[in-house]
Amino acid sequence: MADRKILPPKVPVPSSTVYSGPRSAFAAGARDTFPLIVGAIPFGVVFGALATTSGFPAWATLAMSLLVFAGSAQFIGIGLIAQHVAPGLIVFTTLVVNLRHMLYAASLGPYLRYLPHRWLIPIAFWLTDETYAVTIRRFQQSSDDVYRHWYFCGSALFMYGNWQLCTAIGIVAGRQIGHAAEWGLDFAMVATFIGIVVPLIKGRPMLLCAAVAGITAVAAHGLPHQLGLMLAAVLGIAVGSFAERVARARG
Amino acid sequence: MMGVTLLTRYPLLALTGRIALPQRVFAALRFVPVAVLTAICTPAMFTPSGEFTFALENAYLWAGLLAVAVAWLSRNLLLTIVAGMAFFFVWRWVAGGL
Numbered sequence: 001m002a003d004r005k006i007l008p009p010k011v012p013v014p015s016s017t018v019y020s021g022p023r024s025a026f027a028a029g030a031r032d033t034f035p036l037i038v039g040a041i042p043f044g045v046v047f048g049a050l051a052t053t054s055g056f057p058a059w060a061t062l063a064m065s066l067l068v069f070a071g072s073a074q075f076i077g078i079g080l081i082a083q084h085v086a087p088g089l090i091v092f093t094t095l096v097v098n099l100r101h102m103l104y105a106a107s108l109g110p111y112l113r114y115l116p117h118r119w120l121i122p123i124a125f126w127l128t129d130e131t132y133a134v135t136i137r138r139f140q141q142s143s144d145d146v147y148r149h150w151y152f153c154g155s156a157l158f159m160y161g162n163w164q165l166c167t168a169i170g171i172v173a174g175r176q177i178g179h180a181a182e183w184g185l186d187f188a189m190v191a192t193f194i195g196i197v198v199p200l201i202k203g204r205p206m207l208l209c210a211a212v213a214g215i216t217a218v219a220a221h222g223l224p225h226q227l228g229l230m231l232a233a234v235l236g237i238a239v240g241s242f243a244e245r246v247a248r249a250r251g
Numbered sequence: 252m253m254g255v256t257l258l259t260r261y262p263l264l265a266l267t268g269r270i271a272l273p274q275r276v277f278a279a280l281r282f283v284p285v286a287v288l289t290a291i292c293t294p295a296m297f298t299p300s301g302e303f304t305f306a307l308e309n310a311y312l313w314a315g316l317l318a319v320a321v322a323w324l325s326r327n328l329l330l331t332i333v334a335g336m337a338f339f340f341v342w343r344w345v346a347g348g349l
Binding site: 034035036038039042064067068069070072073074077090091092094095098099100101102103104105106107108109110112113114115117120121123124125127129132133136140186187188189190191192193194195196197198199200201205206209210212213214215216217218221228229232233234236237238240241244245 | 252253254255256257258259260261262263264265266267268275277278279280281282283284285286287288289290291292293294295296297298303310311314315318319322323326327328329330331332333335336339
């Protein structure tokens with residue numbers, strides 16, 4: 001059983017959740033992302049303000065948001081650049097901070113296997129925590145939807161446009177008020193992730209996964225380059241799936 | 252930074268689409284969002300300034316726990332974000348500190 005190769009599970013869905021065309025799928029993706037946009041606004045504004053108060057020119061700050069488009073990596077990046085850390089180390093830190101995206105990509109990939117590479121590259125570029133959270137839920141609910149990549153694009157482009165706008169607002173705000181780090185707006189990210197995670201916790205294996213990941217992350221937060229985060233995530237996933245197999249074996 | 256960011260996002264997206272995954276791996280991937288997002292949140296709540304603290308001044312922790320309660324009861328993302336932010340700013344204003 002464990003070695004059988006399978007496609008993503010087919011979940012029967014009512015026809016109303018299968019979109020009639022690219023446009024309605026795109027609109028639904030953007031609509032479902034709206035709550036996450038609210039949480040991302042302070043994050044983007046603080047990034048722009050923080051970069052500006054750290055002495056970054058406006059063009060460099062905007063270019064980073066346009067080309068990198070990875071919130072936490074950008075925060076750490078401006079911190080490291082401002083401290084004149086070696087470029088190689090900055091690149092390596094970016095890689096480690098973004099390692100969680102490998103897990104996201106591995107989990108989205110099976111649902112997008114019908115797409116050619118010219119689609120997968122922009123999808124990879126626009127992949128974020130928020131868009132992942134919204135699209136994986138939709139993909140799992142309606143695996144028959146042939147327009148699901150348009151749903152992804154609706155979510156991703158909304159996030160991308162918002163990120164650029166908020167970075168620009170942050171740059172302007174950063175020139176008015178100093179010490180952006182002291183606003184505490186980074187709590188918006190915590191509240192957003194709590195709002196995503198809590199409804200996903202159904203059943204004991206998932207609760208166990210969250211508990212193990214959460215406790216490990218706190219215990220290992222002293223490790224450099226967010227390695228504690230990766231360790232916590234991998235342990236949580238391992239314990240959660242083990243618990244699920246045990247529960248299933250018991251019937 | 253752009254190159255390595257894409258490097259973490261693209262290869263597995265392409266690979267897992269081309270090769271079929273064992274069911275065990277597919278079952279494990281369902282735990283990804285909960286594990287990763289929880290592991291981002293808990294250090295931000297319990298160690299906001301680098302040190303583990305249960306102090307009342309730690310608004311990240313107490314507003315975070317209230318946000319968990321709101322999310323649990325309402326199952327509404329937008330409400331959780333707005334209520335969580337409101338708790339956070341009120342808590343900081345009242346308790347001061349962090």
